[in-house]
Amino acid sequence: MTSPISIVSNKATPKLQLSTLSHRFDAGGQTIQAISNISLDVAPGRFVSLIGQSGCGKSTLFNILAGLLKPTSGNVLLDGDDITGRAGLVSYMLQKDLLLPWRTILDNVIYGLEIQGTDRKTARGIAEPLMDRYGLGKFKKHYPNSLSGGMRQRAALLRTLLCNNDVILLDEPFAALDAQTRFRMQEWLLTLWRDFDRTVLFVTHDVDEAIFLSDEICVLSPRPGRIADRFEVPLPRPRDRDVVTSPDFVNLKQRCLDLLFADDHAGGSRAA
Numbered sequence: 001m002t003s004p005i006s007i008v009s010n011k012a013t014p015k016l017q018l019s020t021l022s023h024r025f026d027a028g029g030q031t032i033q034a035i036s037n038i039s040l041d042v043a044p045g046r047f048v049s050l051i052g053q054s055g056c057g058k059s060t061l062f063n064i065l066a067g068l069l070k071p072t073s074g075n076v077l078l079d080g081d082d083i084t085g086r087a088g089l090v091s092y093m094l095q096k097d098l099l100l101p102w103r104t105i106l107d108n109v110i111y112g113l114e115i116q117g118t119d120r121k122t123a124r125g126i127a128e129p130l131m132d133r134y135g136l137g138k139f140k141k142h143y144p145n146s147l148s149g150g151m152r153q154r155a156a157l158l159r160t161l162l163c164n165n166d167v168i169l170l171d172e173p174f175a176a177l178d179a180q181t182r183f184r185m186q187e188w189l190l191t192l193w194r195d196f197d198r199t200v201l202f203v204t205h206d207v208d209e210a211i212f213l214s215d216e217i218c219v220l221s222p223r224p225g226r227i228a229d230r231f232e233v234p235l236p237r238p239r240d241r242d243v244v245t246s247p248d249f250v251n252l253k254q255r256c257l258d259l260l261f262a263d264d265h266a267g268g269s270r271a272a
Helices: 058-065 105-109 112-116 120-133 149-164 178-194 209-215 243-244 245-259 263-272
Strands: 014-025 029-040 047-050 071-078 092-093 167-171 201-204 218-219 229-230
Touching: 014 058, 014 092, 014 218, 029 058, 029 167, 058 167, 071 178, 092 149, 105 112, 105 120, 105 149, 112 120, 120 149, 149 167, 149 178, 167 245, 209 243, 218 245, 229 245, 229 263, 243 245, 245 263
Parallel strands: 047 201, 047 218, 092 167, 167 201
Antiparallel strands: 014 029, 014 071, 218 229
């Protein structure tokens, strides 16, 4: 059996710990093993990306971390406390922005705060200066259907951050955006991450995106999802668009691609 791989750093106590997580489900009379024996320690304030082929269990894993799905076995710990199956203790943003069409952008941004019990006046007082600071100020009174995809995602991200959880799960939040908007959103996200000092787990199919954003990358194997490899991204911060053409970036990309397509190469060798 492959031994679990842990993300560690010079910070002693992990913010988030995944302990031998496995999950299986029934589909059409068959038992499907979605993920198997995933263990991961994530230090406070780190930006960690998970990449893997479609169907490798990334979304299943995020649903478990968010407390929306109880694993078949294993545990999730936040600051040492077992939070397995408990929702609302980490923030979770999906690819779709899920903005409420009848609410203004301001009232969408404060929606999470209101759910947590903050009154609307107080919540607006918290959100408005942040919307001004992060480029959403002039859209406060607009409704979602009048905004571009990039601006909608900005609002959704700010709403997620304002929920004030230390850990943020981002599941392909930029997948539907065009390439230019996507890169601008990546730069914008790094600004928010630095300013808010959150711990981020980020799922993406885009290798360039994972390298540009992350401190560390975990590559998941095809189903059942396991951590095939994990490595640091030793690119200096802050990062700008020039880094994507650097030799170090290209070498990291090659490493990711080799890992992602390792089974294809092995299959070809076996077939030969």
